[in-house]
Amino acid sequence: MNNPFIVLPVIFQLFVAVILMFSWNSKNLQKLISVIGSLIALLISLLLLIQVRQEGIQSMQAGGWMAPFGITFVADTFSALLVLLTAISGLAVSVFSVGSIRNARVKFGYFPILHLLIMGLSGAFLTGDIFNLYVWFEIIIISSFVLLTIGGEKAQIEGAIKYVTMNLLASVIFLTAIAILYGLTGSLNMADLSLQIAQVENRGLVNVTAILFLIGFGIKSAVFPLYFWLPASYHTPPPAISAIFGGLLTKVGVYALLRVFSLIFVPDDFLASVIAILAMLTMLTGGVGALIQNNIRKVFSYLIICHIGFMLAGLGIYSTIAIAGAIFYLVHDIIVKTNLFMVSGLIFKFKGTYSMRLLGGFYKDKPLLSLLMAVPLFSLVGIPPLSGFWGKLMLIKGAIATSNILIIAFIILGSFLTLFIIARMWAAVFWKDGAALPKKKQIKYFEELKPLKRKAMISSIAFLSLISLAIGFGAEWIMQMAIHIAENLMDPSAYIQAVLGI
Amino acid sequence: MLIAVISGFVFALLVPWIMAQSKSKTTIWTALLPLAIFTFFLLHLPEIQNDGSVKVSYSWVPSIGINLDFYLDGLSMLFVLLISGIGSLVFVYTSTYLKGHPFLDRFYAYLSMFMASMLGLVLSDNIYTLFIFWELTSISSFFLIGFNNDNQASRRSALTALSVTGIGGLFLLAAMVGLGHTAQVNQISEMSSLSEIIQADNLYGWIIVFLFLAAFTKSAQFPFHFWLPGAMKAPTPVSTYLHSATMVKAGIYLLARFSPVLGGHEWWNGTLITVGAITMVYAAIHALFRLDLKGILAYSTISALGILVFLIGLGTSAAFLAAAVFILVHALYKATLFLVTGIIDHETGTRDISQLGGLNKVMLPVGVAALLAAISNAGIPPSFGFVGKDLIYDATLGMGDLAWILTTLAVITNIALLFAGFLAGIKPFFGKLPERFAKLHLPGPAMYIPPLILGVLCMFFGLLPFLLESSLIQPVVSSFTETLPDIHLKLWHGFNLILLLSAVTIGAGTALYFIIKPSEKLLAMVSRFERISPESIAMLASGGFTRFSSGWTKFFQNGYLRYYLITILSFLSLLLAYRLFTGVTLYLDTSSMTAVTFYEVVVLVIMAVAILFTVFSKSRLVAVASMGVVGYSFCLIFLFYSAPDLAMTQFSIDTLTVILFVLVLYNLPKYLKLSETRDRIRDGLLSLFFGALISLLTIEVMNESVDKETSQYYAENAYVLGKGKNVVNVILVDFRGFDTMVEITVLAIAAIGVFGLLKLHLRSTEKE
Amino acid sequence: MIKTRFLSNLLLSFIWLAVTGSFSFVNFVFGFVLSFFLMWLISKDRRENKYFYRGPKLIAFVFFFLYELIKANLQVAYDVITPSFYMKPGIIKIPLTAKSDLEITLLGNLISLTPGTLSLDVSDDRKVLYVHAMYVHDRDEFIADIKNGFERKLLEILR
Amino acid sequence: MSIYDYLYYIILPVLAVSTLLIFIRFIIGPSLSDRVVSLDLLLTTGIGIITIYSIHTNQPAFLDIAMIMALIAFLGTVAFSYYLEKREKNE
Amino acid sequence: MEILLVIIIGLLYAAGIYMMLRRSLVKLIIGLILLGNGANLLIFLLGKIVKGKPPIIEETEKMLGELYADPVPQALILTAIVISFGLQAFAIILIKRAYKVVKTDDLDEMNATDEDL
Amino acid sequence: MNEYVIIGLSSLGALFILLAAVGVVRMPDLYLRISVTTKAATLGIGLLLIAAGVYFNEFGIYSRVMAIILFMLLTAPVGAHMIGRASYFTGVKLWRGSKLDDLKGKYHPKSHELASEHETKENENQ
């Protein structure tokens, strides 16, 4: 099977980025290209998912070199689904950027880099080669690093330094792990590695290598105690950038963890308990962190950590149901976190602050908008049947099946903290009377924007809210996929077959 | 049935729109929906008699067995009728109570949503949909309690209510999942036959713990009761609907519903009796000292809920019967009292019981309703309350050894409750009318007719209890228990112990009413104990948790990058070391290694010294230069070991890096503030430990030599298939060309980044 | 003029390579010398001839330079190896006859390449070259050495 | 003694010793210029080592590295000079 | 020889980390570079090292002979080096920008984003 | 025959490099170090390269060897000049045994313009 179509989501983004670079001097053209490009990318990803669902796992051997000799790209349901979600988030952020990103940034390559970031994410989801995964990670790091820093003042730069240092440390650890894998097996193809690593007699070394992967990807997924870069940086860049970060960056780490710890390494008891403990502490850390924040973007940042704990718990429990839960949660979280950072951006556009203490009065002034923003907020909480609920349900199912009451307790704690925090935020930002804040000169307020820009911002939020609702109410659809994905992760023979033909 | 449930949600969405469209200010028409639902279910009443039930199922998320299974039996029928019946009255009442309120549309939306959720909850046969509707009741009540959202107290109590019920909801989820796991089915109606299997499962204990937490929080059982008095900040229709008649009874419903599945076990019954008893007594006594009408009602409601839990805990069919009747009794009189309180509040502007009196003179119909309710509450014949109280005593007396203790507790509770009922239903209307209230008028009929209807019903069912006997109560009880008791509801049982107890209750309660005069002083006296009340403890705990959160967060996220790195690296080192020293046999195989040569050693020595020099040099530029030396030594190493391409690239890149550094560094000040020696030693040890681990690991991996199939393939095919003789280059542009493609993209991004970083200067600090 | 000559010379040597079909360095040198000789034979104009006698001069200069290089190297070597220093270093200003960029640069570089001397800088008006030298026993003698040696010979070739 | 042995046992060690000596100057300094000069000289010596190594291993391909070094090596020197001058001007 | 290289690898990792734990942004970046070098050398070493046999096919041959250096690690390192270069370049320029904006090279003074809530 | 040429050339080359190395350690000031090293090393490398050319004895190799030597001849003196000049600005001192310094005071302290004869007024003031 050699289906070149599966790299199209990646290549197409590169193509769009190149075209954008060529239109360097025309801001409006760039915006147009970006939105149209993102739309087409969404279509492509949708077609890919449909194809994978209908015809099974697709693979492409780049350059026609049969695996494991070339670089293999593999689209199973997991990858295709994540690529689709990336495209959805990408489209939303692109549209949101049209409304919210300053022209000065557009002049300095905002859009090309945004598309290259999305390309990197899609590439990471699709690749079947461990070193190629490293390369995709690097493109993600550099593009996010650039997006985070450019045009930045103090806070942004400080955040970026922390962000990039820890992520580069993660890369080095990852690279070290790849070196060891190569030393042990002589292979880089993940499917091939799956077979080769099973034959390594020195299991101790395999376990040590697994630790390196755990930490490397753990840093990227912002797991306790490796998460520090996230709260230090996510609240600093323009909201459109926070949105794509919040939605996708950590998720790629989670994806990598799930993939590597099912395909290449199967966690032994020690590792599984380490993962489970980390998951619980991650929930706790994210939850309590969010609890004491006042800046809404910081609240969301910590909640990302908290919810990464949920996904990690799925891996720690390591059963089909639990992993399906983690995957469902992943799907939900990508959409909702992207949306929430856009929501925070919109709030800022109205009031000129992210501080909950100062904000207020939305519910009275903007009832429809409040309703719109309530969708991602309460989806995040997981008020059933909104999207956040289903993954959690599956996780608890998985934990019950293994009688892991402690994990349940932490999931309950994490969920409760999320509920409390969001409800409190609702009370503070929407219910509380908003004293009219003094208008700051350096902020362009929502009312001052052109109608097209306003519509762009609101429609992107509406778009993702609709998707969230669809995930919640149409849970069956995602659930089938999540279970299918989890089954395929637990038994990767189909994946290996699709790549190596054995 | 689905339509009945869904319609509420749809209605919630439509209400604001319809109201925006219609010009008329009356909103009484909204009551048509609950009324229609009430009628719909009333028509189903015959179907559930004689053990009958109605079952419908709609597929939703079949892959995990979550479907919209609905099940209508006696128990659900009782609740459904309460929900839609009282709902209708509340809708009507609201149309006047909140007339002209700017957000009335939203209020109706939440109210319908809440009603629909309640309906869904009591009709669900699927454990998961049960949970879903349960959560929806919490969330819609959050919006209802916080409806007056510019009031800080109102926001706070909404938050408290949501927190308590929300965490309960999560426990319910855990309970349901556990139940589904042990029973292997998701339909409650199919679980009662699996009761033994479930109770034998290891998870049984956890399941009931979770379930209790859910039920006790929702139904305001001690020690989770404190959210309920706070929730009285909500507009009165909300208090009436949620906090007396319906939502708080969801916990009772839950316990009742699962009694046949989980009940009968000593853990189950023991806990329920204990918690129920504590709650009913504790709350009843608390009700004695309140001044706020709503506060009195809130505590008496908690007490009533305690009675219900207590009864379910008793687990006998007599107790179930008592519970079934008491649910109805309580709903009727308590809703009446709440609605009345709302009218008083609405008209007089106060709910302070010490300031109220003689209102009969200005609003007689309201007073009548209140009186009827108070009588029923007191259990004075011929009210329906009398029937209920009789059944309670009947149930407690049937408990064998414990009968006396339990009965005493019930009597004490009932005395206090009677007092509270009088306080709320009689005190405001009799006695002297304060002058400032002299000019008050009867509110609109939409407000006083609903309580009147309910008040009358309190009497009506008392006089004609048999109307309910087989139509409703018997089906209810039959859904609790297989062994159907012979049920005869009647007012008069003849002279017996129960009658005596009733008389004692009424007498003592009435006496109390005349002795205790609620006052600030009394309230203050009681308040002294609040420091040890569950609420204070919860607040203390939550304060503690916040402090813990703050400490935990600031400890880890302290702002110093190097501590972050230290944490990460220590964690990594520990895990690595553990796995390396426990799982790997360390040895060194030198057989396949290459010989040591002088010139290589020289290069390595230079490299090592240059590394150290880089680390310890006091000037940036010198560090950069010696980093250059490191790079150039690398270049030689690559050369010695047959990697000319690498050597070239390393060399060019190192030179460029040095140039970049040099271009950047010229305007930086000198290194300042060297860290303390202690820090440096700590960092040095950590670094060396980590470095040593990596070295060890490398040696061990080197021992495991493998044939590299991929390399062999490249060696054979680079020229034949790839048409190139420099195999490394063929790999880069062909075999692994994709890496290179990404690699140059990385470079391009870096360049754009550098360009923007130095050239983009945002005007002022304009923010996005 | 010279450039064209040189290029045609080069071209001819490549043609020679192609004709003989043997791509070796020796063959190339042979081809170059051969075509140089042939071009000299067929040249008519005196001005064109400059190219031809400049060639031998260039070779002579190279040998002169190598001689200087080795001589100076030995001198420096002796100083480096023996324990005490015999040197008398200093920075000397040398007035320039060389005018064009190329002339000055070449001169400066050649001086630098010789052990013991180092061209530090050229004045902005291009009148003098500052040279650091190891053995400055007499300033005027040193200046004369440079001017009569490197500079004169160099200019002869370039002009 | 073959030519390979000669290169290997005599020439390469001599070059290695030279490298060490130059590196000592790098460490001593004292000025940045001294370090730059010795860095440049290290590279030059490196070119020598590469040349001999290419003979020793019979790999002319290694000479290409020498070529690139020869071309780029002085860039570092130029950059440091640039730095020194700039810093001087700025002060 | 390998043992010496292993020691150098350990030294590079240790030095890189030690540098990263200093307070200066410049040192941090130098540390990252050293760390990257360490990883590269690790890849190189674990691919098995061979002296004097570059993976270049002889002019007269069609494939590599018996003994040759493993080309795969070389290709991987090349990619890694180049990518690190991109990141390094940006990071180095960031020093400049950071100094301009934050007026310091001291990382301890760059903790505002974590402090205010 | 070739062998002896190679041995001769490489020995001489190595010797020159060693000389430069000793020089760079021993010479008392920076300018002297530059003086000693650039040339000796260039000569040494040139000889080694020619040795390599003789060894491989191929046109391609010879041309490459020539190219490398040419590059070195072009860059080495320029580099030496640059660093020597810059060091002078930054005040790297001449060895105390130095005889004379014609360059003293000729540089304009701000613009780094270099005068040939007359010192600028600012310099006089220093």
Added chain:
Amino acid sequence: MKTLIFKTASAYLLPLLLLFSVFILLRGHYLPGGGFVGGLMAAIAFVIHSFANGIERTKNIVKFHPGFLMPVGLLLALLAGALPLLFGETFMTGLWMKQAVPVIGSVGTALFFDTGVYLVVIGVTLTIIFTISEGL
């Protein structure tokens, strides 16, 4: 830096290095070298020139914005990768001309790909160095 010697030398070094960089690029498939190192060499040629003559003069020589080379190079690499799709092959399959071209050897998509790399590297390096030098 105003030094006559450096300035003059740089004028000769520039073409020399550029020529050399193309050489390195073209032979990369056979011997050490390739697009990356070749591109670096070319960029370094301009960097040296800019050190000697100032950014503005070098920019005049380059004639177009170096940043422009990046998308051009990327596009070239992309097209070299995508071209096989037209021939029914998968992405990045090497296509080769039947006959070898003198000097260069076999010409195929790999060469175009490498040329793309070459251009990107020049563009990137120059953009970085020029940007930072302008800020000095």
